[in-house]
Amino acid sequence: MKGFNQLNKAFESRVRLGVMSILMVNDWVNYKDMKETLGLTDGNLASHISSLEKLEYIEVRKQFIGKKPLTSYSATKLGKLEFKKHIDALEKLLGR
Amino acid sequence: MDDNKKHLEDLTHIRSMMDRSSRFLSLSGLSGVFAGIYALIGAAIVYFDFQAGSMSYAQYVRSAVGEERPTVRIYYLIGVAILVLLASIVTGFAFTSRKAKKQNLKMWDSSAKLMMSNLMIPLIAGGALGIIFLQSGDFKYVAPITLLFYGMGLYSASKYSFVELRYLGLCEIALGLIGCAYIGYGLLLWSIGFGVLHIVYGAFMYYKYERKID
Numbered sequence: 001m002k003g004f005n006q007l008n009k010a011f012e013s014r015v016r017l018g019v020m021s022i023l024m025v026n027d028w029v030n031y032k033d034m035k036e037t038l039g040l041t042d043g044n045l046a047s048h049i050s051s052l053e054k055l056e057y058i059e060v061r062k063q064f065i066g067k068k069p070l071t072s073y074s075a076t077k078l079g080k081l082e083f084k085k086h087i088d089a090l091e092k093l094l095g096r
Numbered sequence: 097m098d099d100n101k102k103h104l105e106d107l108t109h110i111r112s113m114m115d116r117s118s119r120f121l122s123l124s125g126l127s128g129v130f131a132g133i134y135a136l137i138g139a140a141i142v143y144f145d146f147q148a149g150s151m152s153y154a155q156y157v158r159s160a161v162g163e164e165r166p167t168v169r170i171y172y173l174i175g176v177a178i179l180v181l182l183a184s185i186v187t188g189f190a191f192t193s194r195k196a197k198k199q200n201l202k203m204w205d206s207s208a209k210l211m212m213s214n215l216m217i218p219l220i221a222g223g224a225l226g227i228i229f230l231q232s233g234d235f236k237y238v239a240p241i242t243l244l245f246y247g248m249g250l251y252s253a254s255k256y257s258f259v260e261l262r263y264l265g266l267c268e269i270a271l272g273l274i275g276c277a278y279i280g281y282g283l284l285l286w287s288i289g290f291g292v293l294h295i296v297y298g299a300f301m302y303y304k305y306e307r308k309i310d
Contacts, residue, residue: 017106023115026206029117036202037117087110090103 008086008095010055015040015048016058020083023075025056048074057082120207120257122196125306126297127188131179134292139283142173147210157236170230180290181301195306202244210255218249239282240275243268263295 011017018038022029026082029037033044052058063070075083110140115121146153149166159165211307222245247268254261271289275282 008105011106014106014109018107021110022117025118026112029109033117033206036205039200087107090107094100094105094107 007089008058008082010052011083011086013048015045016052019048019052019073020057020075020079023073024080024083028072028074030054030070034073054080055076057080098245107112116201118207120205120211121305122186122192122199122203123196123211124191125204125259125301125303127184127191128294128301130187130191130298131184132291132294132296132298134180134183134286136292138176139287139291143174143283145169147173153283153295157282158280161232161249167236174227174230189194195283207256211253214256215249215253218245218252222244222249236279239286240272242272243275243286244272246289247274258301259295260301264293266271269292 011020015038019034022034022037031045035042038045049058049060051058058074059074059076061072061074063072143153146156146168149168151159151166154238156165156168175197209276224241225245226242227240229235229238247270250261250265250268252265254265269291271285275285
């Protein structure tokens, strides 16, 4: 069990922080939109996504639109909770 | 200190990613300024068109349907309104795509679609109702109704764009209701709502958010 005031190591990276921020305010976001919003190039995003998925902070959905695969992501309840805690900890550390 | 700086940057990053992914922030203030100018020109054309006839706009809308009234060129009026709308959309599109390019954002993203559907559905409903009124020859509610529906569209669109749009929407709704209550001031209120308020709002937004990036 992590202490209440502790920053979550999973959100240390800017990319993972960005992914979670986007998923906090959107239900499902596909890979392409995610990449464009974060301003990333290909390849960079995938590893961060899979580590968040392993932690069960995000959920992955694979669909086919015609013959094109479309992968979308959504934050899980656990992910939202942990991210909220992380923001609280950041704010507390900054004395807000 | 360094840690503090990183935490602060993290929070700023979180805020910016939340905004960027859920709000359409490429909308340019300059498009508002130009829409306002076109609206004022349109309103002036309509005003002088009535003045050139035997009745002013106010006298005309206050007279009852079926009373002895001069014929009004309905399709000419609809044409002016559509021209104002088209010119505003084209200019708005140009300024907005320019701003998106400068910010390195995609213009037509999911938040843009959400914003447009929230804005356009009330706007189309209001426009259609206006045309129905125009065709029945009953003019008096046309200008206030377009204000009212436009205001409602802006209010709901503000959830997916700048929060400031909400206040613009509320002002348009108020003007629309005043126009429905005090028949005869429709054209004046329309010029204030679509003209003056757009110019004021657009200039305010431009100075607040865009001057830096230009």
